[in-house]
Amino acid sequence: xxxxxxxxxxxxxxxxxxxxxxxDKRLARRLRRLLDQMSAAPGQPVPAxxxxxxxxxxxxxxxxxxxITEHGVLAGHFAATAxxxxxxxxxxxxxxxxxxxxxxxxxxxxxxxxKTINAGRYKAGQPSxxxxxxxxxxxxxxxxxxxxxxxxxxxxxxxxTKFKETWTLKRHVNPxxxxxxxxxxxxxxxxxxxxxxxxxxxxxxG
Numbered sequence: 001x002x003x004x005x006x007x008x009x010x011x012x013x014x015x016x017x018x019x020x021x022x023x024d025k026r027l028a029r030r031l032r033r034l035l036d037q038m039s040a041a042p043g044q045p046v047p048a049x050x051x052x053x054x055x056x057x058x059x060x061x062x063x064x065x066x067x068i069t070e071h072g073v074l075a076g077h078f079a080a081t082a083x084x085x086x087x088x089x090x091x092x093x094x095x096x097x098x099x100x101x102x103x104x105x106x107x108x109x110x111x112x113x114x115k116t117i118n119a120g121r122y123k124a125g126q127p128s129x130x131x132x133x134x135x136x137x138x139x140x141x142x143x144x145x146x147x148x149x150x151x152x153x154x155x156x157x158x159x160x161t162k163f164k165e166t167w168t169l170k171r172h173v174n175p176x177x178x179x180x181x182x183x184x185x186x187x188x189x190x191x192x193x194x195x196x197x198x199x200x201x202x203x204x205x206g
Contacts, residue, residue, distance in 0.1 A: 013039070015083075020076035023067045030062050031073060070157055081151030085142055088150060095141045102134040112159020135159060138190075156190055 013035035022028045041049040050056040114134045142150040
């Protein structure tokens with residue numbers, strides 16, 4: 001993410017971490033290191049990006065640390081996005097959508113469910129239903145009218161195990177009577193508050 005902050009390409013991650021909501025400087029240094037390693041090897045698994053077993057173990061310890069949250073990791077990026085929005089001229093578009101991260105697990109319940117799919121039929125003619133596990137992310141991306149990305153303004157992570165009660169309710173109640181706060185579509189409204197804060201100065205100038 002280059003933006004208009006004046007940071008060089010080699011140190012882009014410094015601006016993304018400086019305001020991160022991590023509990024101590026040691027964890028912030030580890031996050032900088034992980035950003036450097038993973039941005040140098042996009043699409044690669046953690047061991048390949050880290051390069052050796054010691055660095056891989058350090059990465060997994062970081063991910064497994066109960067004091068590390070997605071909000072703490074992304075706080076610096078959200079702050080940097082707000083700076084880039086303030087430095088940009090003209091209208092800013094906020095693009096929202098939900099992304100599914102699918103994983104292969106023998107016990108999907110330990111991660112969370114995303115959906116079930118029809119994988120065809122057995123020879124006997126019975127449908128083959130496959131349960132997919134993983135995490136869902138609803139994100140809001142700020143871009144200029146020319147298509148330059150400025151960064152995320154908000155992101156929500158969840159799994160569908162939290163919405164089983166809503167599905168059960170829909171079998172007996174008209175979906176229009178289900179409270180909006182219990183629907184997945186509420187994510188579109190939830191992201192509006194942090195997004196509004198990120199572009200508030202732009203609105204004030206307008």
